[in-house]
Amino acid sequence: MIEAEGLTKDFGDFRAVDSVTLHVKQGTVLALLGPNGAGKTTTVRMMTSILTPSAGWARIAGYDVTTHPEQVRAHVGVLTEQHGLYERMKALDYLDFFGRLYHLDTATRHTRALALMERFGLSDALGRRLGEFSKGMKQKLALVRAMLHDPPVLLLDEPTSAMDPQSAKLVRDAILELRRDARTFILTTHNLAEAQLLADRIGIIRQGRIIAMGTFEELSRRIVGVPMMELRLRLPLNGLKDEIGDLVEVIETGERWLRYQVTDPEATNPALLRRLTGLGVDVVTLSPLQESLETVYLRIVEEDEKTHGNGSLSPN
Amino acid sequence: MATAASPQIDASFASDTESRWQAARRTLNNALVITRREVNDSFRDWRIMTPILVLTLGFPALSQFGANLMLNFVSQYGAELIGERTIPFLLMIVGFFPISLSLVIALEMFVGEKERRSLEPLLATPLTNLELYIGKTLAAMIPPVLASYVGMAVYMSGLLFGELAWRPQPMLIVQIVLLTTAQALLMITGAVVVSSQTNSTRAANLLASFIIVPMSLLVILESIVMFSAPDAESPNGIFSLWVILVGLLIGTALFMRIGTRLFNREVLLSSSLDVINLRWIGRTFWNHLRGRDRPGLLGWYRQEVFPVLRDLRHPALIVLLAAVAAMLGGWMIGQVSDLRLPADVAGDSATMAANFREWYELGSNPTSVLFAVWQNGRVLLAATLLGMVSFGVMSVVLAILPFGILGWVFSQFGLLGLDPGVFFAALIPHSLVEIPAIFLATAAALRLGAIITRRMRPGQTVGEVWLAAAADAVKVGIGLVLPMLVLAALIEVVITPLVVQAALGG
Numbered sequence: 001m002i003e004a005e006g007l008t009k010d011f012g013d014f015r016a017v018d019s020v021t022l023h024v025k026q027g028t029v030l031a032l033l034g035p036n037g038a039g040k041t042t043t044v045r046m047m048t049s050i051l052t053p054s055a056g057w058a059r060i061a062g063y064d065v066t067t068h069p070e071q072v073r074a075h076v077g078v079l080t081e082q083h084g085l086y087e088r089m090k091a092l093d094y095l096d097f098f099g100r101l102y103h104l105d106t107a108t109r110h111t112r113a114l115a116l117m118e119r120f121g122l123s124d125a126l127g128r129r130l131g132e133f134s135k136g137m138k139q140k141l142a143l144v145r146a147m148l149h150d151p152p153v154l155l156l157d158e159p160t161s162a163m164d165p166q167s168a169k170l171v172r173d174a175i176l177e178l179r180r181d182a183r184t185f186i187l188t189t190h191n192l193a194e195a196q197l198l199a200d201r202i203g204i205i206r207q208g209r210i211i212a213m214g215t216f217e218e219l220s221r222r223i224v225g226v227p228m229m230e231l232r233l234r235l236p237l238n239g240l241k242d243e244i245g246d247l248v249e250v251i252e253t254g255e256r257w258l259r260y261q262v263t264d265p266e267a268t269n270p271a272l273l274r275r276l277t278g279l280g281v282d283v284v285t286l287s288p289l290q291e292s293l294e295t296v297y298l299r300i301v302e303e304d305e306k307t308h309g310n311g312s313l314s315p316n
Numbered sequence: 317m318a319t320a321a322s323p324q325i326d327a328s329f330a331s332d333t334e335s336r337w338q339a340a341r342r343t344l345n346n347a348l349v350i351t352r353r354e355v356n357d358s359f360r361d362w363r364i365m366t367p368i369l370v371l372t373l374g375f376p377a378l379s380q381f382g383a384n385l386m387l388n389f390v391s392q393y394g395a396e397l398i399g400e401r402t403i404p405f406l407l408m409i410v411g412f413f414p415i416s417l418s419l420v421i422a423l424e425m426f427v428g429e430k431e432r433r434s435l436e437p438l439l440a441t442p443l444t445n446l447e448l449y450i451g452k453t454l455a456a457m458i459p460p461v462l463a464s465y466v467g468m469a470v471y472m473s474g475l476l477f478g479e480l481a482w483r484p485q486p487m488l489i490v491q492i493v494l495l496t497t498a499q500a501l502l503m504i505t506g507a508v509v510v511s512s513q514t515n516s517t518r519a520a521n522l523l524a525s526f527i528i529v530p531m532s533l534l535v536i537l538e539s540i541v542m543f544s545a546p547d548a549e550s551p552n553g554i555f556s557l558w559v560i561l562v563g564l565l566i567g568t569a570l571f572m573r574i575g576t577r578l579f580n581r582e583v584l585l586s587s588s589l590d591v592i593n594l595r596w597i598g599r600t601f602w603n604h605l606r607g608r609d610r611p612g613l614l615g616w617y618r619q620e621v622f623p624v625l626r627d628l629r630h631p632a633l634i635v636l637l638a639a640v641a642a643m644l645g646g647w648m649i650g651q652v653s654d655l656r657l658p659a660d661v662a663g664d665s666a667t668m669a670a671n672f673r674e675w676y677e678l679g680s681n682p683t684s685v686l687f688a689v690w691q692n693g694r695v696l697l698a699a700t701l702l703g704m705v706s707f708g709v710m711s712v713v714l715a716i717l718p719f720g721i722l723g724w725v726f727s728q729f730g731l732l733g734l735d736p737g738v739f740f741a742a743l744i745p746h747s748l749v750e751i752p753a754i755f756l757a758t759a760a761a762l763r764l765g766a767i768i769t770r771r772m773r774p775g776q777t778v779g780e781v782w783l784a785a786a787a788d789a790v791k792v793g794i795g796l797v798l799p800m801l802v803l804a805a806l807i808e809v810v811i812t813p814l815v816v817q818a819a820l821g822g
Contacts, residue, residue, distance in 0.1 A: 082433035101441040160476040
């Protein structure tokens with residue numbers, strides 16, 4: 001659904017995006033993470049045919065961003081970094097205006113606008129001028145605008161910034177629902193918990209380059225190594241470590257818990273549970289011990305800083 | 317091609333079978349969506365509406381009152397003519413004030429939106445750059461032009477149907493209305509160019525003075541034409557206004573061409589003249605001038621100077637045609653009896669020969685070489701500078717003036733029955749080098765002035781393109797024109813006098 005190969009953008013001597021390659025399957029979410037000025041917004045702008053790539057190519061919903069810019073923009077819903085609303089307009093008029101730009105007929109414009117406004121809890125604000133909206137309401141309205149033409153691809157820049165927790169949850173739920181509905185997303189965000197919750201894959205971009213790409217587990221494994229499992233029991237261990245030593249390598253123990261590393265959890269964990277059941281041990285929980293995305297992200301960025309330095313981007 | 321496109325989305329795009337007319341209609345329809353919103357927005361803005369209302373209703377009524385008062389006053393002293401000429405002048409002013417607002421609206425519409433960051437969501441829609449350009453240009457134009465028409469109607473209604481019962485020449489009124497519309501168009505299209513190159517309203521307002529000041533001067537010129545025409549229905553006066561109108565339309569066409577080139581998403585989101593980066597300017601210019609490979613002198617000529625000549629083919633052809641037209645024009649003007657040289661001033665061939673001899677004896681010294689180079693050099697430099705602010709037009713005008721004069725002089729030789737041999741002898745030797753040098757320099761200046769009207773490659777900025785053209789002009793200037801002018805001056809000082817002497821019979 002979204003493909004990019006060697007996507008590059010130069011502004012004069014400055015290389016803002018450097019050979020970005022990514023593939024996002026239909027019905028999945030890619031979160032693009034990175035420090036400020038890393039090239040996330042420029043990448044998104046190229047994917048919406050707002051900026052022309054200096055090199056490389058990208059296809060959105062099957063359309064090339066350079067040769068079919070209008071079609072690309074018609075198939076993409078964009079939430080820009082700054083929501084940029086027309087403050088003197090009323091909410092419904094505003095959506096009607098954008099609906100016209102996307103060539104929606106009057107009935108569709110009206111129906112979709114009302115449905116989306118209701119979904120995001122803005123029904124009471126339909127007739128209010130946008131200048132009177134709070135920051136969070138503006139953000140939600142911008143999101144409604146992005147979804148109005150029911151695009152197959154959504155590129156959302158910080159979708160829940162400036163929102164209260166309740167509104168943020170509304171938006172996250174909407175994203176998850178649309179994902180189930182086979183919509184494809186690229187999210188750029190600094191909210192790592194949100195990225196971890198929503199994204200199927202995570203791309204970390206720094207100095208215009210993708211420095212890491214994969215599922216959270218893949219990235220975590222890259223940083224932390226072999227995954228760690230934590231087993232919690234109802235009673236003290238009492239020499240259990242030795243009983244299971246042939247199945248797993250126990251790394252840490254406590255009074256009623258132990259942690260072990262496992263390279264093949266799908267084979268090892270069921271065998272371990274069978275052994276514990278046979279020994280009459282009551283298991284309370286067995287769960288993977290994960291690093292947070294924040295830790296993984298910071299470690300990856302730190303690693304890249306060591307390798308490539310912290311200076312400005314290479315001139316072309 | 318699309319993998320998950322909704323039928324509604326695909327239906328909104330041009331099919332391969334769409335005719336030109338259908339495409340134009342679609343473009344206009346899309347543009348009008350923008351126009352409608354922007355015009356509505358302008359009508360909701362009291363900062364725009366208050367001056368428009370004042371200028372539409374209040375100012376015309378005041379002008380009407382002033383016109384009546386003035387007419388009565390000057391009539392007491394038998395100077396009705398002044399009053400008669402003031403009425404259409406005030407009509408023009410009444411029309412001009414509201415359209416001056418179009419500049420403010422246009423700047424607000426483009427830079428204001430950029431500044432408020434509301435432009436990007438619009439840029440993310442399927443609208444084409446042209447649709448955006450047309451939509452916004454129309455939106456900037458409609459409220460002030462409507463206000464201007466209403467204001468002029470209010471002003472005229474009182475004069476036409478009031479006590480004065482003014483009966484103007486209809487063509488003059490048509491001209492004033494057309495001039496007002498053309499001025500609005502020029503200002504708005506100029507404002508779009510300015511807006512696309514800056515990111516702040518403050519900078520745009522400063523740059524807008526480059527539009528409003530010349531426009532105000534033009535209005536002064538128009539009023540001079542109206543006041544000084546031999547009479548209110550003078551064909552001379554009316555013709556001058558047509559010429560100004562054509563000039564405005566040409567300017568508008570050029571600004572539109574630049575505007576449609578510059579009004580693209582890339583430039584709108586990335587360009588800024590707000591910060592002057594002298595180091596970048598210097599480095600870019602120097603790189604273009606010297607060449608990336610730092611060649612030696614011969615290499616510089618081969619890699620950097622001669623390839624520019626290829627780019628100068630079309631401008632040089634334009635200069636050549638303009639020079640021929642100027643010569644023919646000069647020759648034709650020379651045929652008009654009022655502009656002929658009187659026979660007693662021309663003298664006879666013997667007097668002319670004596671004049672030539674004296675002239676060349678005076679000029680045949682080494683300092684004359686420097687003088688000739690300086691004389692030609694500064695004219696070409698002035699032509700280049702003027703060309704930079706007039707899309708290259710003024711550089712051509714300045715450079716072809718001498719050809720017009722030559723055409724006129726030739727015509728006088730024929731009419732007075734003088735021998736042109738000496739004249740040709742005094743011109744041809746050094747002109748063989750000097751004229752190509754003038755053509756080259758003027759062609760480079762024309763290209764430099766007009767370069768911003770040309771299509772740029774994706775990712776190129778106006779600044780880069782302009783600096784490259786400026787470097788090309790300097791390459792040609794230093795590498796070819798200057799040596800040619802020196803050579804021409806040497807020939808003029810050393811060889812031409814000998815040829816003239818031979819022509820004069822020793």
